[in-house]
Amino acid sequence: MxxxxxxxxxxxxxxxxxxxxxxxxxxxxxxxxxxxxxxxxxxxxxxxxxxxxxxxxxxxxxxxxxFSAREDNQIAAKRAIAQAAAALVRPNEAILLDAGTTVLQLARHIKSNTVPVNVFTNGLAIAQELAHAAHVNVTLIGGRVRSENLSMVGPAAVSMLGGLWFDRVFLGVSAIDAQGRISSLDADEAETNAQMVRRSGELVVLADHTKFDTRTTHAVTTLGAGDRLISDAPPKGAFAAYLDTAGVAFTQSTPLPALAYA
Missing domain, CATH: 1.10.10.10 (Winged helix-like DNA-binding domain superfamily/Winged helix DNA-binding domain)
Known part of the structure; x- marks a missing residue:
């Protein structure tokens, strides 16, 4: 690496x-x-x-x-964020994991725990990570393979998601602007992620601080009341003000010891 x-x-x-x-x-x-x-x-x-x-x-x-370059980037922050997110997983619930590299770190926490859980994902790497975990029931969302993100996206994925309901979705993001708008680099990825949000009872966004106050091409959703953001550093300025006004819960992850990500 x-x-x-x-x-x-x-x-x-x-x-x-x-x-x-x-x-x-x-x-x-x-x-x-x-x-x-x-x-x-x-x-x-x-x-x-x-x-x-x-x-x-x-x-x-x-x-x-x-994918591999993004997986290594900000790795300590991603692992700390994933540890904080893992505390939200409840026994036997149905959770949706998107294909993001921070969410992959959450999958590794889920794999190492013994909490029984039903995981749905459009991430090939995540499905592979959890495939042999006896306490995890894994369902892979079908669709077109987007090799840049090792994800399943497009109309088939959106259609399959439309027939499912999830307790919560854990979503990694490319960018979040100061008004809480989440965006993606790819149109199919954006629409697939938007459908994930629509089919979930709770949205939990996992994003290190480098994603704040940035914007890419395709809209996904906007953070709002009842949603949660987990990051390695607190938002500042207009973004912090928006989250407070909109009623978005914020959790700051605790840095892990160096040996945890060496």
Whole structure:
């Protein structure tokens, strides 16, 4: 697994394409020498191609890295958020887990516990993680495979969800703006997640602080009364004011000891 700086470097290349060493160093607040060492490591592992003074994601690996790079990014925060979320899981209830990388960490908590629970998910990695847990009854939501997120999305997924009801949905997000609006990079992912929210009694959003005050293209839903946000740091400014006015519950996760995520 890459370290956090290398994960951020991969995400930068995924979002911008070919990027110069100078631009990478500026974006990551690292020296050019450090960037070159990271690039050498990533090239050796086959994840990037190095060019003259720049780098890009290796040909054919973009979709695979899109999930793995995000999984490593902010990993300590994601694991702490997942631990706080796990406390909300009740015996024998029906819960829905989306395909987000923070929610994957929650699945690992559920796997390590002994609480019997019915899990529905559109996440391939999450279904695989829980498949052999004797206390977990797992149902995979069908649909088109979106390889960038290892998720099942689209009309078939939306239709299947329409015939189900869940006690709560645990939702990872790409972005939340200052008015509590959640958005996604992909239209099918956004509509599938929106249907998850409509079919659930409670919405629990798992998001590290880097997702705050940001916005992407496709609307999912808006946080409102009765919803819950779990994060590693408290919202600030207009976003904090919105959550208070809208009646959104906020839980701040407790940092885990270093050995818990080494």
């Amino acid at each position: 890459t370290n956090d700086r290398q994960s951020k470097l991969l995400l930068l290349l995924l979002s911008r394409g070919q990027v110069s060493v100078h631009e990478i160093a500026t974006a990551l607040d690292a020296s050019p020498a450090t960037v070159r060492r990271d690039l050498a490591d990533l090239e050796k592992s086959g994840q990037i191609d190095r060019l003259h003074g720049s780098a890009r994601i290796a040909t054919g690996s973009k979709k695979e890295l899109a």
